[in-house]
Amino acid sequence: MRTRIVGTGSYLPARIVPNSELAPTVDSSDEWIVERTGIRQRHIAADGEFTSDLATAAAKRALASAGVAAGDISLIVVATATPDQTFPSVATVVQMKLGIIDCVAFDVAAVCSGFLYALTVADSLMRTGGHRRALVIGAETFSRILDWEDRTTCVLFGDGAGAVVLEAEQSNGLSSDRGILATRLHADGRYNELLYVDGGPGSTGTTGKLRMKGKEVFRHAVTNLAAVMHETLEAAGLTAADVTWVVPHQANLRILEATARKLDLAPEQVIVTVQQHANTSAASVPLALDAAVADGRIKAGDLLLLEAMGGGFTWGAAAVRW
Numbered sequence: 001m002r003t004r005i006v007g008t009g010s011y012l013p014a015r016i017v018p019n020s021e022l023a024p025t026v027d028s029s030d031e032w033i034v035e036r037t038g039i040r041q042r043h044i045a046a047d048g049e050f051t052s053d054l055a056t057a058a059a060k061r062a063l064a065s066a067g068v069a070a071g072d073i074s075l076i077v078v079a080t081a082t083p084d085q086t087f088p089s090v091a092t093v094v095q096m097k098l099g100i101i102d103c104v105a106f107d108v109a110a111v112c113s114g115f116l117y118a119l120t121v122a123d124s125l126m127r128t129g130g131h132r133r134a135l136v137i138g139a140e141t142f143s144r145i146l147d148w149e150d151r152t153t154c155v156l157f158g159d160g161a162g163a164v165v166l167e168a169e170q171s172n173g174l175s176s177d178r179g180i181l182a183t184r185l186h187a188d189g190r191y192n193e194l195l196y197v198d199g200g201p202g203s204t205g206t207t208g209k210l211r212m213k214g215k216e217v218f219r220h221a222v223t224n225l226a227a228v229m230h231e232t233l234e235a236a237g238l239t240a241a242d243v244t245w246v247v248p249h250q251a252n253l254r255i256l257e258a259t260a261r262k263l264d265l266a267p268e269q270v271i272v273t274v275q276q277h278a279n280t281s282a283a284s285v286p287l288a289l290d291a292a293v294a295d296g297r298i299k300a301g302d303l304l305l306l307e308a309m310g311g312g313f314t315w316g317a318a319a320v321r322w
């Protein structure tokens with residue numbers, strides 16, 4: 001069995017906040033933000049608009065693009081670090097909003113690598129657990145956990161959601177066959193303190209705010225991502241020369257460029273949305289994927305390399321034949 005991505009969808013909140021609006025409030029500038037990160041704007045959820053709303057909107061679009069009815073979904077995995085409530089999971093709220101009567105639904109917490117973790121878990125469950133069709137969603141409202149007075153973090157993130165519909169099918173097991181060819185995940189909890197939220201239901205009883213030592217995260221990101229991309233390609237029996245597109249987590253344009261260079265890939269092979277979306281954590285990979293599918297860049301037969309790294313640290317990659 002192999003799982004194939006048969007539909008993609010995304011959703012961004014209506015409100016766009018350009019650097020020019022945000023920068024003066026925190027003694028920053030459009031020039032600094034663009035030069036250091038590539039970010040020009042971010043979308044911010046409206047009051048009363050929750051992660052589950054973004055996730056459901058993206059899921060509906062993914063289902064429509066796949067031509068799959070919500071009732072045919074038996075598994076929903078949502079990657080998020082910003083659930084509406086501590087529990088229930090966003091996945092069960094999405095299930096309810098989509099009107100699905102019975103399915104398996106749960107959230108995965110791996111922050112910015114959440115979508116790679118969720119995709120890997122769903123892929124495994126589908127190949128071994130008999131699920132035929134699944135929704136894998138990355139959805140975040142990081143605006144709710146930002147310290148809007150901390151210029152070293154608040155300019156970097158935005159809200160959004162991306163979703164894919166997975167379908168399990170028989171395959172010959174060749175790397176030329178369509179579908180998820182290989183995934184690889186990692187975590188190293190020794191680095192928790194470089195990127196974390198300073199609160200939580202079991203510690204402070206508050207939600208807390210995001211804290212990051214950006215420079216150190218940057219350094220680890222390039223090294224870890226290049227390594228896991230090589231490892232994933234090797235697991236699929238492929239090399240960097242086979243890659244058509246890199247669909248990366250969108251944290252910083254400089255990270256995307258440095259990582260591509262390490263694999264001898266051209267900058268034009270990297271799908272970049274960080275300028276418009278900023279860092280949307282678990283949503284950024286499926287948002288970038290949907291953008292490049294929608295504008296026709298990604299075509300049948302292309303080899304995609306999805307990758308992400310985030311808090312924990314956690315990181316991972318997936319090789320996907322489109």
Ligand code: UT7
Pocket residue numbers: 027028029032033036037112151152153155156213214215216217218221251252255279281309310311
């Ligand atoms: O999604 C999870 C993974 N996250 C990431 O991958 C993020 C990785 N890190 C980064 O993207 C970058 O490290 C940042 C964008 C966060 C920072 O860029 P940097 O080039 O590493 O800058 P820096 O932290 O070394 O700061 C340089 C200077 C500092 O001033 P001094 O000490 O040189 O006087 C900062 O105080 O820039 C200052 N600075 C700012 N200035 C204007 C930091 N933030 C800002 C700001 N506006 N927003």
